[in-house]
Amino acid sequence: MRFKKIVAVLLAMLLTVGWATPFLADTPFQGYTYNYWAALVPSPAAYVPARSFTAADVCPTLVSFVDPTDIHVCPNGMIFIVDSGNHRVVVFDQRLNLLHVITGFYRDGEFERFNRPNGVFVTPEGEIFVADTLNERIAVLDSYGNFIREIVTPEIEGLDERLIFRPLYVVVDRGGRTLVIVQHVFEGIMNFDATGQFVGYFGTIEVGRNWIEIFWRFFMTDRQIQNQNRFIPTEFQSMALDDRNFVFTTNLDPWGSANQIMRLNPRGEDVILNINESVTLSGDQRHRTIGSLAGPSQLIDVIARPHGKVTALDSTRGRVYTYDAEGNLLYVFSGWGSIEGMTRRPVAIEVIGDDILILDAHMGRIIQFTPTEYGALINEAIRLRDIGDEAGAVDAWRRLTALDENFELAWAGIGRSMLAEGNHAAAMYYLRRGMDLIHFSIAFRRHRLDVMQNILPTVFTVGTALIGLFIVYKIGKHVRNRVVEA
Amino acid sequence: MIATVKRVFGFYSLPLYIMGRPFAGFYAMKYEHQGTMKIAFLNFALVCISYAISDQYASILANDAHPLQRNSLFGMMMILGALLLFSIANWSVTALTDGEGKLKDIIMAICYAMTPLVLTIAPAAVISNFLSTDEMGLYHLLMAAGMIYFVVLVFAGLITVHNYGAIKALLTILLTFVAILVIAFLISLLLTLWTQLFSFAYSVYTELMFRS
Numbered sequence: 001m002r003f004k005k006i007v008a009v010l011l012a013m014l015l016t017v018g019w020a021t022p023f024l025a026d027t028p029f030q031g032y033t034y035n036y037w038a039a040l041v042p043s044p045a046a047y048v049p050a051r052s053f054t055a056a057d058v059c060p061t062l063v064s065f066v067d068p069t070d071i072h073v074c075p076n077g078m079i080f081i082v083d084s085g086n087h088r089v090v091v092f093d094q095r096l097n098l099l100h101v102i103t104g105f106y107r108d109g110e111f112e113r114f115n116r117p118n119g120v121f122v123t124p125e126g127e128i129f130v131a132d133t134l135n136e137r138i139a140v141l142d143s144y145g146n147f148i149r150e151i152v153t154p155e156i157e158g159l160d161e162r163l164i165f166r167p168l169y170v171v172v173d174r175g176g177r178t179l180v181i182v183q184h185v186f187e188g189i190m191n192f193d194a195t196g197q198f199v200g201y202f203g204t205i206e207v208g209r210n211w212i213e214i215f216w217r218f219f220m221t222d223r224q225i226q227n228q229n230r231f232i233p234t235e236f237q238s239m240a241l242d243d244r245n246f247v248f249t250t251n252l253d254p255w256g257s258a259n260q261i262m263r264l265n266p267r268g269e270d271v272i273l274n275i276n277e278s279v280t281l282s283g284d285q286r287h288r289t290i291g292s293l294a295g296p297s298q299l300i301d302v303i304a305r306p307h308g309k310v311t312a313l314d315s316t317r318g319r320v321y322t323y324d325a326e327g328n329l330l331y332v333f334s335g336w337g338s339i340e341g342m343t344r345r346p347v348a349i350e351v352i353g354d355d356i357l358i359l360d361a362h363m364g365r366i367i368q369f370t371p372t373e374y375g376a377l378i379n380e381a382i383r384l385r386d387i388g389d390e391a392g393a394v395d396a397w398r399r400l401t402a403l404d405e406n407f408e409l410a411w412a413g414i415g416r417s418m419l420a421e422g423n424h425a426a427a428m429y430y431l432r433r434g435m436d437l438i439h440f441s442i443a444f445r446r447h448r449l450d451v452m453q454n455i456l457p458t459v460f461t462v463g464t465a466l467i468g469l470f471i472v473y474k475i476g477k478h479v480r481n482r483v484v485e486a
Numbered sequence: 487m488i489a490t491v492k493r494v495f496g497f498y499s500l501p502l503y504i505m506g507r508p509f510a511g512f513y514a515m516k517y518e519h520q521g522t523m524k525i526a527f528l529n530f531a532l533v534c535i536s537y538a539i540s541d542q543y544a545s546i547l548a549n550d551a552h553p554l555q556r557n558s559l560f561g562m563m564m565i566l567g568a569l570l571l572f573s574i575a576n577w578s579v580t581a582l583t584d585g586e587g588k589l590k591d592i593i594m595a596i597c598y599a600m601t602p603l604v605l606t607i608a609p610a611a612v613i614s615n616f617l618s619t620d621e622m623g624l625y626h627l628l629m630a631a632g633m634i635y636f637v638v639l640v641f642a643g644l645i646t647v648h649n650y651g652a653i654k655a656l657l658t659i660l661l662t663f664v665a666i667l668v669i670a671f672l673i674s675l676l677l678t679l680w681t682q683l684f685s686f687a688y689s690v691y692t693e694l695m696f697r698s
Contacts, residue, residue, distance in 0.1 A: 037552040432546065441547055441619035448616065 028342055029319075029335040031374075033407065036435035038278045038285045041406045046331030046375030047320075047356060049341035052367040055083075055090070059098040062090070065364025070169070071350045071357060074122035079350075081359070081366070082130075087114045089130060094352065102128070105139060105147040114139070119169035119181075129178065131167035138167050138180065151178060154190075154198030171239045171247065175266075179247060181236045188268070189236055189249070203268040205234055205251050238348075242304030246271070249302065250312055256282055256296020261312055261323070274327035275438070283314045283321050293317050293336055301348045303356075307386035309379075311349060311356060318343045320356065320369075325386070328409050330378050333369060334358060341367065354379055374403050381413060390417040412436035419443045424450055501529055501601040508639055512646035515598055516591055523590070526597035530569065533600045534562040536607035548614035548625050569596060575665035576644065579658050585648035595643030599636055606632030 027045040035041050055062040066085025073079050078099060081090045091100040104113040115134035122128050126143035138151040153165035166183040173179065176194030179202055188201030217225060237250045247264040261281040263272040274281055283297025297314040299321070305311055308325025318336040323329055335342050344362035351357070354376065356369045371379060381396035397413035404410070412434025418427035419439055424447040431440040492499040500520055504511030515521030538558035541549070573596060577589045587595070610628040617625060645655045 036550070039552065437547060437550060437619065444547070445618040445620075448618075 027333070028337060028339040029333060032332055033329045033409075034279045034285055035406070035408050036276060036278070036437075040285075041408075043331065043404050043407060044374040045333060045372055046322075046378060047333040047369040047371055049334075050355070050368045050370040052340065052365055053096060054363065054365050058090070058092045058096050062098065062101070065090075065361075068359055068361055068364055069117075069347055070119045071348045071359040071366065072120045072122060073350045073352050073357070074126075075124055077352070078122075079352075079357075079366075080120045080122060080128075082117050082120050083364075084116050084118055084133075087116060089114070089117060089120055089128075100145060102130070102141070102145045105141055105145060107147045119167070121170045121172055123172050127172075129170045129172060131170045131180070133166050133168060133183070136165045136167075138170055138178070149196060151180070151192055151196045154192075156198055159198075169239055171241055173241055173247070173266075174245050179239060181239060181249075184235070186235060189239065189247075189264075201268075203236070203247070203249065203262065203264040203270070205236070205262075237299065238301040240302050240304045240310075242308075242310075243306060248304050248310050250299040252298050252300075253282055253296065256284070256287060258282060260297070260299040261302060261310060263310075272327065273325060276328065279327075279329060281310075281312075281323055281327055283312070283319065284317070287316075297321075303349055303351050305351055307383050309382060311351065313346055313349045313358065315346060318346045320349060320358065324382055324409070330382070330409070331375060334367075341369075343367065374400070377403065381410070385413065390420060393417060408434045408436075410434070412439070415439060415443070419446075422446075497525065498528075501525065501598050501604075504598050504639065504643075505601050505635070508642035509646055512595060512598070512643045515594065516587070516647055521594050521598060523594060526594045529597045529600045529604060530566075532604040533607070534565055536604055536611075537561055537565060539608045540611040543615070544611040544625075545614040545617065545622075547617070547619050548611075548622055569593070571666055571669060572596070572662065575669055576658070576662040579661045579665050580644075580648050583654070583658055583661075585650065585658065587644070587647035591647045592644070595647045596640055599639035599643050602632045602635035602639065606635075 027048055029045070031043045031045040032040050033043050055064045063086060065081065065083045067083075068081055069084040070082040071079065072082075077094050079092055079094065081092075083090055087103060089100075089102040090098070091102065092098045102114075104111055106112075112135075114130065114132050116132075117130050118133040119131035120128065127148065128141040128143065128145070130139045130141065132139050136153060140148045140150060142148055151167075153163065163185065164183075167180045168183050169181040171179045177199075178192040178194075178196070180190040180192065182190055186205075188204045191199045191202040193199050234251045234253070237252060240248045242248060242263075245266065249262050249264060250260050251262065253260050257280060259272060259274060259281045260283070261272060262270040265271045272281065279285060283299055287296050288294040293316065295316050297319070298316050299312040300315045301313040303311050305322070309322055309330070311320060311322045313320055318334055319332050320334050321329060321332050334346075336344065338344065343358055343360040345360060346358050347361045348359040349356060350359075352368075354371050358367045358369070359365075360367060377396055377400050381393050381400060384390075384393035384396055394414055394417045397410040400407055400410040401414070411430050415427045415430030415432075415434055415436060416439055418424075418430060419442065421427075424443050427443040428440060428447055431437075431443055491503045495502055500511060500515060504515070538561070541556055541558045541561055573589060573592045577585075577587070577592050579585075580587060580592075606628050610625050610632075613628065614622065614625040641655065641659070644650070644659065645652060648655065648658070650658065
């Protein structure tokens with residue numbers, strides 16, 4: 001009888017197993033991040049696809065996008081799509097109501113069509129900057145599409161005569177500087193002042209040295225060296241302004257091992273932080289060299305997110321990587337594929353609040369991703385850490401560790417605030433678990449001081465007492481010997 | 487002198503004596519037959535154990551290797567392999583250049599020279615647990631000092647064992663590294679050929695199995 005009961009209980013337990021729901025969002029991609037040793041750690045999906053739409057969803061009569069190249073969301077929420085194949089810029093709002101289709105502008109009574117525009121930027125005042133690539137100019141329009149001015153090939157002494165001004169991307173910072181990425185210009189980003197005068201180049205990419213090639217150069221004749229490919233820096237791929245008026249840019253790295261994201265300060269110097277240097281800001285840390293979806297990540301577009309976060313789009317595998325202000329990889333989502341939430345030929349990303357839009361040139365489709373509980377918690381924790389709300393941040397990090405125990409940044413986050421509180425022993429545990437060795441070392445040093453301050457008085461007291469007793473004993477013995485002798 | 491050391495440290499006196507007086511010590515080891523293989527193996531085993539202790543128990547700030555990539559047993563095998571490879575290569579070179587040392591002498595000399603490693607590696611690992619990142623220089627200093635002392639002692643040991651001058655000893659050591667490359671090449675060649683032979687035999691076997 002008892003045996004039967006046990007069997008019944010066991011069977012009942014077995015039944016419940018089937019209903020245990022896996023704690024995973026139903027996504028076609030696997031979220032992951034990298035730990036201290038650049039080993040891949042699977043994580044819950046941080047973002048899931050919420051909706052996707054094409055030109056037909058915006059307006060049924062709108063011709064579908066052909067080779068769209070850029071997407072821009074301006075502060076009032078309007079979405080600009082550069083539909084390069086149809087030589088136009090399509091503007092609609094977030095509820096998908098068509099607002100404008102800009103195909104060109106009137107100047108002196110004549111209509112001038114765009115020719116293969118590639119990038120668009122809208123200033124907070126509503127001025128629209130269109131990089132009109134094959135017309136070799138940047139057209140500046142007002143918010144109704146009326147022509148204001150244009151930026152054309154700079155005529156300045158000393159500039160390369162052969163320069164063809166084919167602007168790809170344009171950004172206007174709050175000081176009114178216009179920064180332009182021009183096709184096949186390797187010197188840097190072209191910098192124009194508020195009146196459209198060329199000022200100089202902004203930001204440069206360091207040329208990576210290949211020691212093997214340098215070694216071979218020793219054995220080459222001058223003629224051979226002349227015929228060699230020159231060491232030319234790669235081109236800038238994209239730009240984004242962050243809330244501190246710094247410029248995030250990406251450039252391709254042929255080896256996939258160096259940082260591909262740069263953060264340029266107003267002087268054009270790269271100031272990106274990458275605390276854990278074993279994980280560079282270059283997308284995937286390891287990749288297949290042959291086969292499908294092989295090769296290093298190519299970060300072709302970048303957007304600045306609030307609180308120092310930066311999100312970049314990889315064209316090799318279609319993944320979207322988000323880093324925090326210290327260069328830690330927070331989450332990865334999307335990928336190559338045809339299922340909802342995957343892309344075939346992603347070209348640009350943009351952000352609306354905490355949502356992220358990916359522009360897929362394959363079907364002229366835009367996919368909107370929205371954060372899951374996990375992703376929202378990460379964003380929230382980063383926000384609270386940035387504004388200095390330690391208590392709130394710790395709460396968010398703790399909830400994150402409950403969702404994803406392998407997320408090092410969460411443990412390190414708890415540890416850091418414990419360190420700030422002065423709870424050094426506990427901080428050591430959390431920082432060690434989060435592999436934040438820099439702060440672990442600090443916590444350790446303070447903890448060591450605490451321990452020493454606690455025990456040293458006792459040690460010295462006991463030590464002094466022992467020495468005193470020893471001296472007393474010696475003197476006593478000496479005196480006794482004297483007495484015995486006498 | 488050696489008698490005093492012996493009275494204090496007993497059977498482990500010669501390795502310690504070598505640290506202070508390398509030439510006299512190695513001379514005593516070889517020509518006065520004071521050195522034994524037992525003590526040499528003891529020294530080697532102590533180095534292996536020290537390595538394992540350092541690998542497992544040094545502070546995370548001193549050794550931040552991935553836990554899954556810490557394989558103390560493999561590390562010990564590497565130490566053994568390096569010892570054997572260097573000894574055999576050195577022996578094969580010195581046998582041709584009038585070296586007086588036998589293979590046993592060479593191995594013994596290297597093992598006796600390991601005393602500084604025994605004395606530094608494990609204590610450095612212990613000390614590292616009391617140091618923060620800024621102070622970790624002390625740990626690295628200890629490790630480097632032990633290593634440099636070891637190399638110097640090996641050099642002195644080889645000079646004594648082979649009855650060489652300094653220049654000749656240096657040259658033979660350089661040649662030893664060439665010999666190591668040759669041996670490594672031969673081993674890899676042998677492995678490749680062996681694999682091919684094995685796969686051939688295996689395919690013959692499978693062929694026979696399919697046909698029967």
